[in-house]
Amino acid sequence: MDESKPGRVAPTRATISDVARQAGVSIGTVSRVLNKARNVKPALQRRVLDAAAALDYRPDSFAQGMRSKKTHVIGVIVPDLRNPLSSEAAAGVEEELTQQGYSFFLANSRYERGREENILNEFARRRVDGIIAILARDQDPRTVEQLRRLPMPVVLLEREIGTEFDAVRTDQVQGTYRATRYLAALGHRRIALITVPTDNMSGRYRFQGYAEALADVGTEVSADLVHMGGYTRDYAVNAAYSVLSMRNKPTALIVSGGMLPGVLDAMRQLNLSIPDELSLVVLGDTELAALTRPGITAIRYDWAQTGRVAARLTISRIGGSETPPERVIVPYEFILRESCQELAPGD
Amino acid sequence: MDESKPGRVAPTRATISDVARQAGVSIGTVSRVLNKARNVKPALQRRVLDAAAALDYRPDSFAQGMRSKKTHVIGVIVPDLRNPLSSEAAAGVEEELTQQGYSFFLANSRYERGREENILNEFARRRVDGIIAILARDQDPRTVEQLRRLPMPVVLLEREIGTEFDAVRTDQVQGTYRATRYLAALGHRRIALITVPTDNMSGRYRFQGYAEALADVGTEVSADLVHMGGYTRDYAVNAAYSVLSMRNKPTALIVSGGMLPGVLDAMRQLNLSIPDELSLVVLGDTELAALTRPGITAIRYDWAQTGRVAARLTISRIGGSETPPERVIVPYEFILRESCQELAPGD
DNA sequence: CTCTGGAAGGAAAACGTTTCAAATATAAAT
DNA sequence: ATTTATATTTGAAACGTTTTCCTTCCAGAG
Numbered sequence: 001m002d003e004s005k006p007g008r009v010a011p012t013r014a015t016i017s018d019v020a021r022q023a024g025v026s027i028g029t030v031s032r033v034l035n036k037a038r039n040v041k042p043a044l045q046r047r048v049l050d051a052a053a054a055l056d057y058r059p060d061s062f063a064q065g066m067r068s069k070k071t072h073v074i075g076v077i078v079p080d081l082r083n084p085l086s087s088e089a090a091a092g093v094e095e096e097l098t099q100q101g102y103s104f105f106l107a108n109s110r111y112e113r114g115r116e117e118n119i120l121n122e123f124a125r126r127r128v129d130g131i132i133a134i135l136a137r138d139q140d141p142r143t144v145e146q147l148r149r150l151p152m153p154v155v156l157l158e159r160e161i162g163t164e165f166d167a168v169r170t171d172q173v174q175g176t177y178r179a180t181r182y183l184a185a186l187g188h189r190r191i192a193l194i195t196v197p198t199d200n201m202s203g204r205y206r207f208q209g210y211a212e213a214l215a216d217v218g219t220e221v222s223a224d225l226v227h228m229g230g231y232t233r234d235y236a237v238n239a240a241y242s243v244l245s246m247r248n249k250p251t252a253l254i255v256s257g258g259m260l261p262g263v264l265d266a267m268r269q270l271n272l273s274i275p276d277e278l279s280l281v282v283l284g285d286t287e288l289a290a291l292t293r294p295g296i297t298a299i300r301y302d303w304a305q306t307g308r309v310a311a312r313l314t315i316s317r318i319g320g321s322e323t324p325p326e327r328v329i330v331p332y333e334f335i336l337r338e339s340c341q342e343l344a345p346g347d
Numbered sequence: 348m349d350e351s352k353p354g355r356v357a358p359t360r361a362t363i364s365d366v367a368r369q370a371g372v373s374i375g376t377v378s379r380v381l382n383k384a385r386n387v388k389p390a391l392q393r394r395v396l397d398a399a400a401a402l403d404y405r406p407d408s409f410a411q412g413m414r415s416k417k418t419h420v421i422g423v424i425v426p427d428l429r430n431p432l433s434s435e436a437a438a439g440v441e442e443e444l445t446q447q448g449y450s451f452f453l454a455n456s457r458y459e460r461g462r463e464e465n466i467l468n469e470f471a472r473r474r475v476d477g478i479i480a481i482l483a484r485d486q487d488p489r490t491v492e493q494l495r496r497l498p499m500p501v502v503l504l505e506r507e508i509g510t511e512f513d514a515v516r517t518d519q520v521q522g523t524y525r526a527t528r529y530l531a532a533l534g535h536r537r538i539a540l541i542t543v544p545t546d547n548m549s550g551r552y553r554f555q556g557y558a559e560a561l562a563d564v565g566t567e568v569s570a571d572l573v574h575m576g577g578y579t580r581d582y583a584v585n586a587a588y589s590v591l592s593m594r595n596k597p598t599a600l601i602v603s604g605g606m607l608p609g610v611l612d613a614m615r616q617l618n619l620s621i622p623d624e625l626s627l628v629v630l631g632d633t634e635l636a637a638l639t640r641p642g643i644t645a646i647r648y649d650w651a652q653t654g655r656v657a658a659r660l661t662i663s664r665i666g667g668s669e670t671p672p673e674r675v676i677v678p679y680e681f682i683l684r685e686s687c688q689e690l691a692p693g694d
Numbered sequence: 695c696t697c698t699g700g701a702a703g704g705a706a707a708a709c710g711t712t713t714c715a716a717a718t719a720t721a722a723a724t
Numbered sequence: 725a726t727t728t729a730t731a732t733t734t735g736a737a738a739c740g741t742t743t744t745c746c747t748t749c750c751a752g753a754g
Contacts, residue, residue: 013471013498015740026704031742039702058472062412063740066709071409073452073473081438091428094455098462103469105420106453108441115445122450124360125405151360264638291611292639362710373734378712386732410710413739 014055023051034059065127074104074314075123075131077116080231081108083258084286085303086134089157092307093132100315102129111136111231113143120146128152130314132307135159137199153317155310158303159201160327166317168310168328170301172202172283175332176209179254179281179299182334184217187343188252188279192225194239194263195256195283202256203228206283210254225250236262244270244278251343257284257298264292275341285335295337306330361402370398381406412474421451421661422470422478424463427578428455430605431633432650433481436504439654440479447662449476458483458578460490467493475499477661479654482506484546500664502657505650506548507674513664515657515675517648519549519630522679523556526601526628526646529681531564534690535599535626539572541586541610542603542630549603550575553630557601572597583609591617591625598690604631604645611639622688632682642684653677 020027025044033040033048040048051057065071076093078086090106097104105128109116116136123131131154135143138159147154147165156167183191193210196203207228211221224246227239236259243250244266255263260282267278274280274294282289285300309328367374372391380387380395387395398404412418423440425433437453444451452475456463463483470478478501482490485506494501494512503514530538540557543550554575558568571593574586583606590597591613602610607629619625621641629636632647656675 016742017740027741028705028743029703032703035742039700041702044703058468060413060740061473062409062418063709064742065409066407066413066711066740067742069709081434081441087428087434090453091455094428094453098455103452103454103473105450106437106441107450108438108445121405126408126450261634261638268638268640287608288635288638291608291615291635293615363712364710374711375713375735376733379733382712388732391733407710410739411712413710413741414712416739 013060014057016057016059018055019048019051019057022055023047069127071127071129072102073126073128074102074311075107075119075126075128076104077107077109077119077123077131077133077135079109079111079134079136080258081106084284085158085258088303089134089307089310092304093311094307095304096308096311097315100311102311102315109136113137113140116143117146120150124150124152129318130155132157132310132314133159135200138201139199153314155314155317157306157310163325163327166310166313166326168306168313168330169201170303170306170330171332172205172301173209173212175299175301176206176254176283177213178209178332178334179283180210180213181216182297183252183254183279183281183340184213184219186252186279186340188250189217189219190222190225190248190250190252192227192243192250192253193255194227194236194243194253194259196231196258197228206256231258233259233262233265235259237266240266241269244272250278252279252281252340254281254283257282257286257289260286260288260296264288274339279340279343281340285333289337290335294339296339297337298335300333300335302330302333360407361404363404363406365402366395366398366404369402370394416474418474418476419449420473420475421449421658422454422466422473422475423451424454424456424466424470424478424480424482426456426458426481426483427605428453431631432505432605435650436481436654436657439651440658441654442651443655443658444662447658449658449662456483460484460487463490464493467497471497471499476665477502479504479657479661480506482547485548486546500661502661502664504653504657510672510674513657513660513673515653515660515677516548517650517653517677518679519552519648520556520559522646522648523553523601523630524560525556525679525681526630527557527560528563529644530599530601530626530628530687531560531566533599533626533687535597536564536566537569537572537595537597537599539574539590539597539600540602541574541583541590541600541606543578543605544575553603578605580606580609580612582606584613587613588616591619597625599626599628599687601628601630604629604633604636607633607635607643611635621686626687626690628687632680636684637682641686643686644684645682647680647682649677649680 016027016030020030025048030048033045037045074097076090078090080086107119109119113136130152133154134157138161144161154165156165158169160167180191195206198204198207214221227243240263272278280296282296282298285298289296289298313326363374363377367377377395380392384392421444423437425437427433454466456466460483477499480501481504485508491508501512503512505516507514527538542553545551545554561568574590587610621627627643629643629645632645636643636645660673
């Protein structure tokens, strides 16, 4: 019925046979011209190209995918769309993929394993050429098993599973080590840590850097200063609240970027000021850290860069690269602001 | 060669004919069971379902799309992945689409028309079932024409083109009106406005609300107080810098959320304090506005909600809804913080 | 002039679904 | 027991590509 509507252009797209007819050749020839263009006389080639242009022909990606098994689509799975890690990484992936002619599905697991499983299944069903994943948990054997079964290359972002998958990550160990040593150099010894659980790489490596730095200055990790039990803002608020209202409270605090809002919130409630009453370093720089007053000293991670690297790596795997799994580590940057203070000897 | 590797599961997925063979029925029956399941005897239905489960069968989405013309994919195009409007809207869209069994392509135009055009073409080629778009410019005739030609429903987000497309947007007119009136009620008359250009809806409606409010308090718009020439952070810094270093500088400033960082940056450079030297209202609430000190009074827009509504609307259009184009307006919320001060009579 | 071999182009198969027409089985009505 | 209507199931076409296998051309060699 639409066909007859006067004002409406018929919505039927030209197919390859339309082009073939218009150019007076077989569809096979059209396909050959449009793809490799081998063994076709220049004259014919022109005719085909002209016909295709005239008809505004675009190959149907479903027919292509059906036949050639290549979709030029990559699946990207993140745990929390609103977290800067996710959005920055997605932005980096986007930059690189677009440039290389790929599209991508974006999916959000919300840190739920069930969702993650469904998403991976859906990606497989949709025959994505590759997957870039920031997993909720990288130690769950079911997840690992599912990844192993996937017929397309998988690149992990900010996560690690043994050495069998490509992985791109920021240097959380060194970054956190540096943050801790920086505070220690200012005289702090009671340094609290609020970040994500150890069931993914970020938490594990952050704790490792923290613990190593403390050990190097001859201090032991004190369990009551470490809160690594959740991902949410509420968790951060509660953790900060409880650690900052201890009788013998810490003089410094290291918090991950996604939890900074919660910590600032708690500090406001407790009416604690930075840096007089608490020195603060954030793992992962954000606009909030940069622009709040005083500015928060930060370990900056270039997540967009990890995204770009992961995208390039994925594409090279799709291209058939068979080298052993890579492990790329993107360095951190230390951003000095005004949130830390030398500890007065008496404190 | 992979087939023979001992440790590797053969990566060939089961097809519908495998299921048919296993269940001892025709492929047509399998298809019917898996889709509508009408007119199939319960016994057979069980057999088919069991077979499908046993083989871990998942219909190939390319074959499906090829035949049925439905892809269950929606294309989402945003102008700036790092802007809260984009990421919040994407998150809202994601919530709703996932729940309804849709996947989505996410693409980033970076406010460039050429990219936008390519993205729309790519979406068409990939036969997305519908498109949700935050356009770079909603007044460009070429963009409009391209949208008209698209064979799938398009829902505009935070943009409007006449009345021929569905559009979901926040109430920028009223929000900005309210912000302006609020400042006026505190005695301010020299109120600056820094936001995006008028070549998309947000800029137009913000200016409208601003101008109406000023008119209602008997003040004229003063061109040197209005900066609506760019989208970037750099633009915001420069605009704020120039407007705040005027001899007769404004006593209050309204800025859009994406540009708040730039404004705060400029204020820091100029060493201006809030609210003593400048009252500030931000259009679009963000974490930065909420957590910086003092907190910035904000007009909050629920972009995630617009995303959800747009997703629902898109799906209903895909379902064949033929009602006239809708125009949904999501209300604003006034968030009072500490960034505004009553103007002293002498000022 | 015939033969050979490579280049160029065509015809048709295949990809895995959905859907439609036809065939068969079942139930109801006579 | 037939006939008729209805419910179920089958078989095959169709979707728009890519690709494989042929056939046809031609040029150069013998």
